[in-house]
Each structure stands twice: as structure tokens, then as C-alpha cells.
Amino acid sequence: MSRLLARPWLGPMSLLLCGLLSIATHAHAAEGDYRLGTHGEVLDDRVMYTIGGGSAVGSPSSLYRPSGLGVGGSWRANMMCGNMSLTNTLQNQLNGATEGFQQIMGSVVQNATQAVMSLPALIIQRANPGLYELLSNGVMQGRIDFDRSKLTCQAMAEKMADKVGQAGWGALAKNQEMQSNLEQTGGDAVATVKNTESQNGNNGVSWVGGSKAGGNGQTPIRVTSDVVRAGYNLLHNRTVADSTSISSSDCLGGAICQTWASPQEESEWAVRVLGESEVATCDSCETLRAAAGSGLTPLIQEAYSERLKALQGLLSGSLSPTPDNLAKASSPILPVTRGVIEALRDDPDQDLLARRLASETALSSVLDKALLLLRTLLAGSHEPNIASAEPAQTALTKNIDALEREIRLLQTELQVRQMLATNTASLVLDRHAGGADASRTVEQGDPEPGRLNDADARRK
Incomplete structure (x- = not known):
């Protein structure tokens, strides 16, 4: 105590140091x-x-x-049947690379292989009518096998489209392309199917506002943001492709336009919560890219x-x-x-x-x-x-x-x-508070302490 009195500056200095330490401690605690x-x-x-x-x-x-859209994968189950080749199928059938004609005709096809490779069909017909008939039957059998395989492939593709999300987009692109080709070819079934399969989804699908999306050189289909943008504009009686902001005077007190001034703002908020999926249908594109949402x-x-x-x-x-x-x-x-x-x-x-x-x-x-x-x-x-x-x-x-x-x-x-x-x-x-209240209770005394003695005295 004597040392402290001998140094009067030490008291205020100690208080100052304590104050600074408390401020620093509070600042550190305030980080959270x-x-x-x-x-x-x-x-x-x-x-x-x-x-x-x-x-x-x-x-x-x-x-x-969450980071941006991740690397996706490709799935063309709806289009792969169009890549089947009738020419290769017949060659492989006749040359014995695949089963079918060889299984039916056996060694006869092996003996006819050299003749098929060197002679035109007409010469074969004149030189060896039996061989020509044999080859005609082989071509017919190969065509039947080809059609059966293609139908099986298409049936499998339709079934996979129900199981795989992005495969359904490709099937939709093929559907819309076939409708367009039917009009252009005047109903020619063969030309319609051929033109549809040659496109392989490169023309995309009709998306928000009627514009094409997902195809070659087109914007991808963004499922979350595109739907939110369309809904925002529909609720405010605007065209679905409108991207401009809504002024406070035009908002008319609406909750959505007061919360988000433009469809872009709401779509960004939605993508952050729900994530995003980008879908493409073109032949050389990544058909799916996705980003996870963070939740609320x-x-x-x-x-x-x-x-x-x-x-x-x-x-x-x-x-x-x-x-x-x-x-x-x-x-x-x-x-x-x-x-x-x-x-x-x-x-x-x-x-x-x-x-x-x-x-x-x-x-x-x-x-x-x-x-x-x-x-x-x-x-x-x-x-x-x-x-x-x-x-x-x-x-x-x-x-x-x-x-x-x-x-x-x-x-x-x-x-x-x-x-x-x-x-x-x-x-x-509650129990602790109840016990404390009970311990503080004071029993009230009799307001007339001597009335029992007075009552005894009166009886006597």
C-alpha cells in the first residue's frame, strides 16, 4: 500500500491498462x-x-x-438409335461378323462371300440364279434383323428417358424436330425419320417465350432460373422474356417486386437456395451441368x-x-x-x-x-x-x-x-423458486393473543 501511495500515477495507469485489456477482450469476443x-x-x-x-x-x-456449375456428363439414349447403319449391318450379316444370316444359311454364306465381293448383283443373277436368290434372302433377313434391333433400341431409349432426367430432354427435342420435319417433307415418313435422326437434337427445344434453347449455338436450358424468371414476369403482367427492373411506382405494393426489383434478382436468390441444372440436347454438347443449392x-x-x-x-x-x-x-x-x-x-x-x-x-x-x-x-x-x-x-x-x-x-x-x-x-x-418462496414465508400471529385465556377464565 505504501508503494502504491508513493507512486500516485500507478493507480490511474492501472485503471487504464485494465480498461484497455477489457476492450481488447470484448473485441475478441465480438468476432462471433x-x-x-x-x-x-x-x-x-x-x-x-x-x-x-x-x-x-x-x-x-x-x-x-456453392461454386459454379460443375462438370456434367452426356447422355444421348434418345438419339443413339439413329446412329445405327443398315449398310454395316448387312455387311456384317453377310460376312459372318454378327449372327443372323450366317446362323440361318451356315456354310453357304461363307462360300458366297468371294462372289459377293467381286460380282455385281445382275451378273450374279445371270451366272448363278441360286446364289442371287440366296443373297436376296440374306439381305431381306438382314433388313428384318436391323429393323428389329432398331425398334428394340427405341423401346429401350423410351424406357431410359423415364429414368434419366436429361434423356427426357433429348426425347423432347426429337419429338419437336419430327413434327417440324413432317411439315417440311409433306408427310414422307422415311425422309422425316432420316432428317430427324440426322439432327440429333441440334435444333434444341421450344423453351420460355417460344425461343429455342439447348441446341447447337443456343443458350442452355436453365431449369430453375428460367422458370423463376417466367413466373416473376407472369405475376406482374409482363412478357416472360422481360429482364428489366420494376420501379416502386409500378410495383403497386406487391410483395414479390418489393422483395426483388427484377426477375434476375429473384432467380439468383432461387439458384442459391435450390441450385441449378443446365441442360443441352445438341450432339456434341455436355447434356447436363449442375450446381448444388445451399438451402435457407x-x-x-x-x-x-x-x-x-x-x-x-x-x-x-x-x-x-x-x-x-x-x-x-x-x-x-x-x-x-x-x-x-x-x-x-x-x-x-x-x-x-x-x-x-x-x-x-x-x-x-x-x-x-x-x-x-x-x-x-x-x-x-x-x-x-x-x-x-x-x-x-x-x-x-x-x-x-x-x-x-x-x-x-x-x-x-x-x-x-x-x-x-x-x-x-x-x-x-420453478422448483427452486417455489422452495425459496416457501422459506421466506412468515407465519402470521394471532391478532388477539390472550383470547384463549380469557375464554378459560369466563368458564370458571
């Missing part, structure tokens, strides 16, 4: 302030277990954004960080409680009012309650966007070209199911967290 699941200090334990924990939703599995929880984390910063600014006074500043801490489903801010300023558990409120507004804002995206996908499914493309409807159904599953998972997580937080720990606190 904007993470879901980060809990503040609690003065009243009941608050934690009454509201159901520190945050409304758990931390996201990963904060990394990383977006909830981002919204939580923004709203917690806004709430802390409102509570500290660095932000005035104007409607614009309150909107930064709110969501369309759960607004934060001036009264809530004033009440939180006086609450001893301000830190925990502010974090919980920020997580709830973040969760509600992302859920609101997810519901709006569902409506947009449903609207986009009614665009004529999308509605008539079965592979698009299949992919769209998967996207809708995935989004609904994400919403249900968040709802289940919130319910489980609230149920567990209000279970045993809450009961322990």
Missing part, C-alpha cells in the same frame, strides 16, 4: 457476435428457458457459397447479422428509431416497433433478448422470401412451353418439394428447440 447460436450473458435464467433458447434457429451447416440456413445467418447490427445500433442510440432504421431490424412478418426498442433498453437481459429477436426476424424474413419463391415457381409452371415440357415439370416438382422440405425443417427445428428449452431446466428453476 453476429453468428447464430451465440449467446449473451443472462441475468435472469428464466428468460433463456421461457423464450426457448438463445436463437430461433441453429447455426448453418456451412457458410461457403446460410441466408438466415446473413439476415441475422444485418438485423442484430441494426438492433444494437437502435439500442445504443447510434441509430435513431426512424421507420427506415426500424425496418432494417424488422421483417415483413415480424416488425420491430419503437416500443419494443424502448422496452429492450430498460431490460437487464437486453443482450440475450436482442439476439433472440434478431434471429426471429431473420428467420421470418427468409421464410417470407421462401413462400414468395414458391408462388413464383407455381406461376412459372403455367407458362405454355414449360407446361408442355414433361422434363421441365419433373424438375420443377423436385424444386418445389425441396423448398417445402426446407421450410418444414426450419419449423420443426424451432419447435424442438422451444420444447427442449422449456422442459427440465425450466422445471428446475
